Structure formats: C-alpha cells, structure tokens
Amino acid sequence: MAQRVNYMQQSPELFKKFLDFSMALKNSSIEEKIEDLVSIRASxxxxxxxxxxxxxxxxxxxxxxxxxxxxxxxxxxxxxxxxRERAALAWTEVLTRLPEHGVPDELYNRVREHLSEQEISDLSFSIMAINAWNRVNVGFTTVPGSSDAAYGLTKAGLS
Known part of the structure; x- marks a missing residue:
C-alpha cells in the first residue's frame, strides 16, 4: 500500500497548527496512560x-x-x-461512533462518577484529535510504521 497524499507536505501550515493542538493536549488534566488507551481504542x-x-x-x-x-x-x-480507565474508554467509544440520538444521560452520568467536568472536557478534545488524525491517515492510506524514526518510536522495541 502506498500513501495517496502526503498531507504534511501538501498542507504544511494546517498540519503544523493541528500538530500544535495535539501537542497542547499533553498538558491536559488527563494522564498519559489514559491518553494512550484512548488513542489506541479510537484507532x-x-x-x-x-x-x-x-x-x-x-x-x-x-x-x-x-x-x-x-x-x-x-x-x-x-x-x-x-x-477511571473504563469511563474514559466508554466516553471514547460513544464520541467516536456518535449514537443517532446523542450520548445517553446514563452513560454520561457513569463517566461523570470517575472524571471531573474539566477531565471530561479535556478527554473530549483528545478524542476529537485522535478521530481527526484517524480520518486523515485512513483517507490518505498513511503506511503504518513509516514515521517511526521521526517520532522516536523505534525505541519501543516492536517491529
């Protein structure tokens, strides 16, 4: 599979701004471990x-x-x-595949038991970001592993 469009080269200013947005999420109220779970589940x-x-x-x-x-x-x-992780994963799933009639109150209330309003808000922005990244990478068939060296992912020891 070959990448259809290199969106980083074709839209460098938009890519940089969206990358800046994604990097700003690193300073959110959501811990890194949950951010990882959310990104994996949405993907x-x-x-x-x-x-x-x-x-x-x-x-x-x-x-x-x-x-x-x-x-x-x-x-x-x-x-x-x-x-807490279960609440984040449930919120990820419901925002990734929005139900026809919106997010049920029962699910929101269950999530709210484990996350503050700020955490739910911050988590929602993280979910928005990973879903957007998913859409651009699926649409343009970005090759898995093709940016490992650039992002320092070779040190994961997975190949």
Missing part, C-alpha cells in the same frame, strides 16, 4: 493502522504492559482496567 474502531501502530508503540515506551495492550479491544470483559 481500533476507525481501522487506522498508522495511528494504531504509532500509539501502541508510544504506550509501550510509556510503560504500558503488553497484556493490557492486547486487552484494549475487550476492555469491558477484561479485569485489567480501573474504573
């Missing part, structure tokens, strides 16, 4: 090989266990995730 749901590959490697570099990485797609059945 799984959207079928984005490039982002899934990138964020699994990033999570590994950040100390995530391999078993938990394997369990992200089955987080509901797994005993490896905390209630």
């Amino acid at each position: 799984q749901m959207n079928g984005c090989g490039f982002c899934l590959d990138m964020h699994v490697k990033q999570a590994k570099i950040n100390g995530e266990s391999e078993l938990r990485l394997y369990h992200i797609s089955i987080w509901r059945e797994s005993t490896l995730f905390s209630p």
